[in-house]
Amino acid sequence: MKKFFVWLSLVLGLIVTLAGISAQPAQAADNSLARVKEKGTLVMGTSPDYPPYEFLVNRNGKERVVGMDVDIAKKIAKDLGVKLVIKQMSFDSLLVALETNKVDMVVSGMSPTPAREKSVDFSKVYYKGGQSILINKTDKGLYHDKNSFINKAVGAQTGSIQYSLGKKQIKNSTVKGLDKISDLILALKSHKVEGVIMEKPSAQAYVDNDKSLTMINGNFNLGKGENDTAIGFRKGSTSLVNEVNKSVDQIDKQDLTKDYLKDAGSYMKTNTHNTTMWHYAGYFAKGVGYTLLITVISVFFGILLGIIFALMRLSKNKLLHGLGVAYIEFVRGTPLMIQVMFVYFGIGLFINIPALTSGIIAVSLNSAAYVAEIIRGGINSVAKGQTEAARSLGLSNTQTFRSVVFPQALKNIWPALGNEFVSLIKESSIVSIIGVTDLIYQLKAVQTATYKGVAPIIVAMILYFIMTFSLSKVLNHYERSMRHD
Amino acid sequence: MTDMIKIEDLSKKFGDTEVLKGLNGSVSKGQVICVIGPSGGGKSTFLRCLNLLEKPTSGKVTFESNELTALNETQLNELREKMGMVFQSFNLFANMTVIENVKLALVKVKNMSDDEANKLALSLLDQVGLQEKADAYPASLSGGQQQRVAIARALAMNPDVMLFDEPTSALDPEMVGEVLKVMQDLANDGMTMVVVTHEMGFAKNVADQVWFMDGGVFAEKGTPEQIFEHPKNDRTKDFLAKILEA
Numbered sequence A: 001m002k003k004f005f006v007w008l009s010l011v012l013g014l015i016v017t018l019a020g021i022s023a024q025p026a027q028a029a030d031n032s033l034a035r036v037k038e039k040g041t042l043v044m045g046t047s048p049d050y051p052p053y054e055f056l057v058n059r060n061g062k063e064r065v066v067g068m069d070v071d072i073a074k075k076i077a078k079d080l081g082v083k084l085v086i087k088q089m090s091f092d093s094l095l096v097a098l099e100t101n102k103v104d105m106v107v108s109g110m111s112p113t114p115a116r117e118k119s120v121d122f123s124k125v126y127y128k129g130g131q132s133i134l135i136n137k138t139d140k141g142l143y144h145d146k147n148s149f150i151n152k153a154v155g156a157q158t159g160s161i162q163y164s165l166g167k168k169q170i171k172n173s174t175v176k177g178l179d180k181i182s183d184l185i186l187a188l189k190s191h192k193v194e195g196v197i198m199e200k201p202s203a204q205a206y207v208d209n210d211k212s213l214t215m216i217n218g219n220f221n222l223g224k225g226e227n228d229t230a231i232g233f234r235k236g237s238t239s240l241v242n243e244v245n246k247s248v249d250q251i252d253k254q255d256l257t258k259d260y261l262k263d264a265g266s267y268m269k270t271n272t273h274n275t276t277m278w279h280y281a282g283y284f285a286k287g288v289g290y291t292l293l294i295t296v297i298s299v300f301f302g303i304l305l306g307i308i309f310a311l312m313r314l315s316k317n318k319l320l321h322g323l324g325v326a327y328i329e330f331v332r333g334t335p336l337m338i339q340v341m342f343v344y345f346g347i348g349l350f351i352n353i354p355a356l357t358s359g360i361i362a363v364s365l366n367s368a369a370y371v372a373e374i375i376r377g378g379i380n381s382v383a384k385g386q387t388e389a390a391r392s393l394g395l396s397n398t399q400t401f402r403s404v405v406f407p408q409a410l411k412n413i414w415p416a417l418g419n420e421f422v423s424l425i426k427e428s429s430i431v432s433i434i435g436v437t438d439l440i441y442q443l444k445a446v447q448t449a450t451y452k453g454v455a456p457i458i459v460a461m462i463l464y465f466i467m468t469f470s471l472s473k474v475l476n477h478y479e480r481s482m483r484h485d
Numbered sequence B: 001m002t003d004m005i006k007i008e009d010l011s012k013k014f015g016d017t018e019v020l021k022g023l024n025g026s027v028s029k030g031q032v033i034c035v036i037g038p039s040g041g042g043k044s045t046f047l048r049c050l051n052l053l054e055k056p057t058s059g060k061v062t063f064e065s066n067e068l069t070a071l072n073e074t075q076l077n078e079l080r081e082k083m084g085m086v087f088q089s090f091n092l093f094a095n096m097t098v099i100e101n102v103k104l105a106l107v108k109v110k111n112m113s114d115d116e117a118n119k120l121a122l123s124l125l126d127q128v129g130l131q132e133k134a135d136a137y138p139a140s141l142s143g144g145q146q147q148r149v150a151i152a153r154a155l156a157m158n159p160d161v162m163l164f165d166e167p168t169s170a171l172d173p174e175m176v177g178e179v180l181k182v183m184q185d186l187a188n189d190g191m192t193m194v195v196v197t198h199e200m201g202f203a204k205n206v207a208d209q210v211w212f213m214d215g216g217v218f219a220e221k222g223t224p225e226q227i228f229e230h231p232k233n234d235r236t237k238d239f240l241a242k243i244l245e246a
C-alpha cells in the first residue's frame, strides 16, 4: 500500500509539472504584422475537405490544396509581399494551431461567431453563404427544411457552426459530428444520418459531383456571423488584421469571390474526370511511405527507450524505479491521440516541432511504455539460475544482462514484441489528426478528391494488410531462427 | 596449513526466519568437504554464502585472506572467478552452444582471445568426455551431459575451489555415475571441493570431512568414518537411518 502511494504521488507530480508548463504564455505586444513580414511567409491553416472553399486536387499524382480560400490567401500574401505556406489539418485542430503559433491565420470557410470571437480575431467578412442541408436524392420530397428533421439524425463537421445549429435548432434530433465531410457523406448514403448540414457552396459542389445527392435550404435562424465567412487570427493581431482587411475590401469591391468560385469549380471538374483508384496511386504510395517511416523510427526508439524504462522499473534504486513506474503507468493510462496532440500543440508552445516529428515522438514515447512492460516480463521470465551461473563465473551484472539474460528475454518476448510492431503500423494512423500525411490521411484526401467513399477505404485496408502481413512473416522467420530446442 | 576458506559466525535471515545460525568452519587447500543433511536444513544457503550469491546477514567469510563480506561488487567479481560453482539444475546458458557456454567467461572476464578460449574449452570438454557435443545446444543434451558441461564451464576459470550443490539430485539414476566419476577425478587431482550431496557412497569414499547440517547449524562434523560408523548426534543417527532405509 505504501508503494502505491509512492508511485501515485510520482504520477501526480508529473501531471502537475505538465500542467505548469502548459500554462499560457503572457500575451505579447502586437507585432503580428512585423513578424509575418520578417519571416517572409504567411502560414495558412486549413482543412481541405470542404469544396469549393478548400479541397485537394491530383496533379500528376501529386496533391495540391486549391479552392476559393486558397485564392484569397494567395492574394493576401501577395498584397503583403510574402510567400504563402499552406498547412493542412483537421478542422478541429485549426484554432489550437492558431493559438500555438503553428499557423498565422485560419482560412477554412470559418464563420466569425461571437463564441469564436472570444478567442480569435476575425477579418472582415469575405463571403456570405447560407446554410443548406444535403440529402439523398431518393429522399427528395421527404425533407423540406430543418424542421423536417425533428426526431431524426443529421450530420455536421465536428466543431463547426453547422454542428451547433443542428444541436440548437432541430428539436429532438441527434447530431452526429464527424471530422471529415467525406465521412459525413458516407454516413448520409448509408442512412446513418438523414441529412448533412453544410454551407451552401459546399453542398452545391457535392450535388454537382454526385448524382445521388441533392440539397435543400436549411431555413436556420442565423445569428450574427453565422452566415458569414471570415479569416481567423490569433487574439491581439490587430496590425495584421488591419492590413489583411485592405485586401478583403478589394476582394469585396471587385467581387473577386465570383472568379475564385469559378476557378474552384473548374478544379472540381478535372478532379472528377478520372476517379479510378489507380490514378491516385501516388497518394496512397505517399501514405504508405509515411506510415512505414513513422513505424520504423518508432519501433527503433520504442525498443531503445523501452529497455531503459524496463531497467528503471526493475532497478533497486527507489528513485529510478519510481520514475520508471510513473512513466509507464502514465503513458499506458492516457490515449495515444491525446499524447500526439500534447506533443504537437502542448510542447509546441515552447519549441516548434513539425507535425511529422511530433507524431514520431509521440508514437515512440507511447510504444516505449508498452515495450518496457513486455521487456520487463521477458527479463522476469529468464530463470534466476541463469543469472546465478553467470555471476558465479565472475561476470558483472551488466555482462550477465547483455550476454545471458537479454538474449533469452528477447527470444521469450519476440512474439509479443512482434504484435506490438504490427499494431504500431495500425495505431500510428492517429497522427493523421495533426496533418501528417500517413495512409489514413491520404485515404481521406482521396475520398475528398474523388467524391468516392468506399473504394479508397478498400484500397487502404488492403495496403494496411499487406504491410502487417509481411511484417508478421519477417518476424516469424526471426523467431524460428532464435529457437534452440 | 593455512585455511583457504574460513567461516566465522555466519548467519543468514530471510525476513524473520533465521536459516543459518552462526556457522563456523574452515576448508584447507586440497580438502574435500561433503555437506549432508535433511532438506530445508540450510545447505544450499550455506554454499551460496561462500561465494556471496547470497549476502550473509552477519558473520565473516574469508577466502584466501580476503574478507568477502567486506568487498564491493567489482572486487567480488574477481574472487568469484576463483570459486567455481555447480548447481543442481545445471543452469547452462540456454541461448548458447556447449562450447559458447564454456568460453563465455574466458572471453568476457579473462579477456582471452577467441582462438585461445576455443582451444581451452575443447580440452576441458574432452576432459569431461563431451568434445563431440561442442556445437550442440544444452536443450538437446541429457541431464548427465549438461551437468558435465557445467563442470567444464566452472573449471575453465581455473578455480581454486569448486562448490557443488547437489549436482546429481536432478539426474536420472543411470546418469549419476558419469557425473560422480568426473568429480572423483577432480578430487584425485587435488582440487579443493565443498560438495552438498545425498550420495553417501561418494561422501564415504571421497570426502576428507563430512559436515552434517540440520536446522541451520552444523550438528556434527568429522571424518567419514566418524560420521557414518560412529555418529554421536541423535539427529545424525536419525538422518542416516532414514537415508540408508531408502
Ligand SMILES: Nc1ncnc2c1ncn2[C@@H]1O[C@H](COP(=O)(O)OP(=O)(O)O)[C@@H](O)[C@H]1O
Pocket (backbone or CB within 6 Å): B014, B019, B038, B039, B040, B041, B042, B043, B044, B045, B046
Ligand atoms: N530466497 C529465499 N527466501 C526465503 N527463504 C528461503 C530462501 N532460500 C531458502 N529459503 C529457506 O531457507 C531454508 C533453507 O533452505 P536451503 O538452504 O535451500 O536448504 P537445503 O539446501 O538444505 O535444502 C528453507 O526453509 C527455505 O525455505
Ligand SMILES: [Mg+2]
Pocket (backbone or CB within 6 Å): B043, B044, B045, B166
Ligand atoms: Mg538445497
